[in-house]
Amino acid sequence: MTGTKQVADDSADTPSRARGENAGASPASSNRRGSSSARQPRIRCAIYTRKSSEEGLEQDFNSLDAQFEAASAYIMSQHHEGWRQINTRYDDGGISGGTLDRPGLVRLMADIKAGRIDMVVVYKIDRLTRSLADFAKLVETFEAHQCSFVSVTQSFNTSTSMGRLTLNVLLSFAQFEREVTAERIRDKIAASKKKGMWMGGTIPLGYDRHPDPQMRHLVINENESSTVRRLFTLYQQLGCVNKVIQQANREGLRSKIHSRRDGSTVGGNPFSTGQIYYLLRNPTYLGLVRHKQTTFPGQHQPIIDKDLWDNVQDQLKLGSARKRSTQEGPSPTRTRQSPLIGKLFDEQGQRLTPSHASKKGKRHRYYVSRHLVTGRVASDARQRGLRLPAGSLEDHVAASVANHLTTATQQHRLTIAPDAAAGSSLIRKAQEISQEPSGLLSCVARITLGKGEITTRLDEHQLGKALDIDPGQLSEDVLTFTASFQLRRRGVEAKLISPITTPSPDRKLIEVLAKAHGWLARHRRGETLKQIAETEGHAEYYVSTRIKLAFLSPRIQEAILSGTQPSDLSLETLMKRRIPIEWQAQETRFGFSTIDRQDAGSVYRPLVR
Numbered sequence: 001m002t003g004t005k006q007v008a009d010d011s012a013d014t015p016s017r018a019r020g021e022n023a024g025a026s027p028a029s030s031n032r033r034g035s036s037s038a039r040q041p042r043i044r045c046a047i048y049t050r051k052s053s054e055e056g057l058e059q060d061f062n063s064l065d066a067q068f069e070a071a072s073a074y075i076m077s078q079h080h081e082g083w084r085q086i087n088t089r090y091d092d093g094g095i096s097g098g099t100l101d102r103p104g105l106v107r108l109m110a111d112i113k114a115g116r117i118d119m120v121v122v123y124k125i126d127r128l129t130r131s132l133a134d135f136a137k138l139v140e141t142f143e144a145h146q147c148s149f150v151s152v153t154q155s156f157n158t159s160t161s162m163g164r165l166t167l168n169v170l171l172s173f174a175q176f177e178r179e180v181t182a183e184r185i186r187d188k189i190a191a192s193k194k195k196g197m198w199m200g201g202t203i204p205l206g207y208d209r210h211p212d213p214q215m216r217h218l219v220i221n222e223n224e225s226s227t228v229r230r231l232f233t234l235y236q237q238l239g240c241v242n243k244v245i246q247q248a249n250r251e252g253l254r255s256k257i258h259s260r261r262d263g264s265t266v267g268g269n270p271f272s273t274g275q276i277y278y279l280l281r282n283p284t285y286l287g288l289v290r291h292k293q294t295t296f297p298g299q300h301q302p303i304i305d306k307d308l309w310d311n312v313q314d315q316l317k318l319g320s321a322r323k324r325s326t327q328e329g330p331s332p333t334r335t336r337q338s339p340l341i342g343k344l345f346d347e348q349g350q351r352l353t354p355s356h357a358s359k360k361g362k363r364h365r366y367y368v369s370r371h372l373v374t375g376r377v378a379s380d381a382r383q384r385g386l387r388l389p390a391g392s393l394e395d396h397v398a399a400s401v402a403n404h405l406t407t408a409t410q411q412h413r414l415t416i417a418p419d420a421a422a423g424s425s426l427i428r429k430a431q432e433i434s435q436e437p438s439g440l441l442s443c444v445a446r447i448t449l450g451k452g453e454i455t456t457r458l459d460e461h462q463l464g465k466a467l468d469i470d471p472g473q474l475s476e477d478v479l480t481f482t483a484s485f486q487l488r489r490r491g492v493e494a495k496l497i498s499p500i501t502t503p504s505p506d507r508k509l510i511e512v513l514a515k516a517h518g519w520l521a522r523h524r525r526g527e528t529l530k531q532i533a534e535t536e537g538h539a540e541y542y543v544s545t546r547i548k549l550a551f552l553s554p555r556i557q558e559a560i561l562s563g564t565q566p567s568d569l570s571l572e573t574l575m576k577r578r579i580p581i582e583w584q585a586q587e588t589r590f591g592f593s594t595i596d597r598q599d600a601g602s603v604y605r606p607l608v609r
Contacts, residue, residue, distance in 0.1 A: 042118075046111065046121070047090065047120075048104065048122050048127065049064045049090070050104070050127045054094035067123040070152050071121040074121060074152045075121060091104050092104040097128075098134075100129070100137070108120065109138075119147065120149035121150055122150075123152050124152075124153055125174065128149065130177070189291075192216065193291040194291070197216035197289070198218050198299070204285070206224045206256075207220060207225075207300065208221045220301055220303060225303045229303065230253065231244065231253065231276065231280070233308070235315065236308065241277060244276055249271075253271065280312055286302050286306065339442065340367065343446055344447050345447065347448065353369075354367060364389070365389070394441060397444065397454070398441055401456065403562075405433075406427075406561055410427060414426055415475055427514070431505070433467070439466060444456060455480065455482045505562065506563065508571055513557065519532050523547070529543050556569075565590075569590050577589070
């Protein structure tokens with residue numbers, strides 16, 4: 001990035017732009033104008049303007065226009081250097097220079113990256129940014145796309161060390177000015193609130209802005225204030241927010257209607273739980289103004305009297321108190337989460353929500369159809385609703401996901417373009433997450449309970465993150481699968497009967513098997529067993545005796561990964577006994593029954609080529 005004269009010289013070193021402008025010129029015109037090498041190249045200049053506040057922007061000639069005219073005149077003064085102003089304006093009114101998220105600046109940077117701009121002209125440097133960190137990002141983008149910038153009122157040349165020092169000093173003062181201004185505004189707001197003034201924000205239900213914009217306090221809205229008093233009275237009588245909401249809906253009470261600048265309105269809806277809690281705890285209704293954790297007497301009139309306010313606050317505190325367990329330490333059943341929350345749906349598309357019940361001091365978790373919790377009538381009269389034990393359902397889902405991922409990785413169906421060399425790594429990572437039910441359930445995006453089957457949709461982003469691969473490489477066919485199950489009803493509650501039995505793999509054996517595949521891949525790339533042993537921190541004998549596990553038959557390896565191998569087949573057994581070269585001989589020696597020739601073609605294939 002350079003100053004004015006330097007920019008013109010740099011542009012002369014860009015023959016592609018000069019050739020582009022002369023592409024349509026005739027030889028005669030070229031002779032009249034002189035040779036292309038002697039002609040001054042054009043420098044496309046864009047003007048960027050900014051103003052931090054919206055004050056005065058409604059005027060016919062505002063600060064943005066003044067900055068634009070000054071920059072335009074400066075470009076005209078450099079006309080002999082080839083500077084040409086483009087027609088597009090990049091203005092940001094009412095936006096601080098402490099952020100780069102500005103519409104005008106975003107459009108400017110997009111055009112720079114598209115190669116439409118050679119020079120950015122600003123009135124002052126702080127119009128572009130007031131942050132040193134942001135300025136460094138902008139400079140990096142400018143330099144990457146051969147774009148420079150110049151300030152009309154601050155002359156410097158950034159091609160020299162002194163010019164760069166001057167620029168950094170100016171930006172440091174600009175950032176200091178912004179921080180001091182922010183501190184001054186915060187102090188002003190705090191001092192004003194101590195005097196009881198309303199300093200802006202969302203107007204609460206029951207109040208309106210004072211008709212005089214110079215008056216910094218609220219006035220009571222008589223129609224809305226009756227709604228506020230009614231809600232406080234209902235909670236005093238009922239002592240339950242849900243009951244307050246139900247009664248408020250029956251009485252037709254609605255939230256405040258707010259008007260936007262474009263003329264549209266929001267609000268006027270039934271109250272939610274969060275809105276009721278916020279309203280009941282808002283000290284504005286007691287005639288106070290809150291600043292952080294402190295309240296001050298306000299200049300507005302209260303809507304709620306002190307006795308009613310104190311009564312409601314005491315009830316809120318009493319209602320928020322929870323009965324604690326007398327057992328030492330946290331109870332696992334109490335602290336256990338519901339990992340399938342928001343992911344579980346029935347065949348009608350209705351969501352199942354977590355619930356629990358306590359019996360004889362023991363807490364039981366369930367996933368229950370939404371209409372059974374809310375008491376609303378189901379959309380389908382034939383829909384009875386579901387109440388499934390959470391633990392068994394989560395175990396079933398985790399087991400089905402583990403089985404599905406194990407099968408997909410072993411059959412090289414997990415990715416769009418199967419990579420045999422990376423197969424062992426994927427198998428290892430799939431087995432690692434299969435050992436953690438919480439990790440498996442975090443990869444679930446949606447579960448639909450149908451008649452006799454569960455359809456599971458996996459989240460490609462979470463699964464890709466867990467397997468450490470690009471989510472875009474995952475095969476679409478693998479992301480959705482179906483597993484069978486049965487429901488045995490007992491009244492409302494349904495017991496889940498799953499044909500899937502949770503395997504119990506030998507983790508130690510699986511870990512060594514995964515290492516053996518990794519060592520084999522490194523050995524095939526040229527590393528000796530001694531080099532592998534040194535990098536792994538083992539003796540060469542240790543590596544040489546365990547790398548042979550990678551040559552076990554696929555059937556034996558699949559059984560080890562799923563935990564279905566014979567009970568006497570352990571790491572110690574494999575280390576003590578000689579492993580035959582032929583796969584059929586291996587299976588006979590280690591207790592696997594013979595298989596049909598029809599199935600042999602699908603079973604006897606190497607996992608790593």
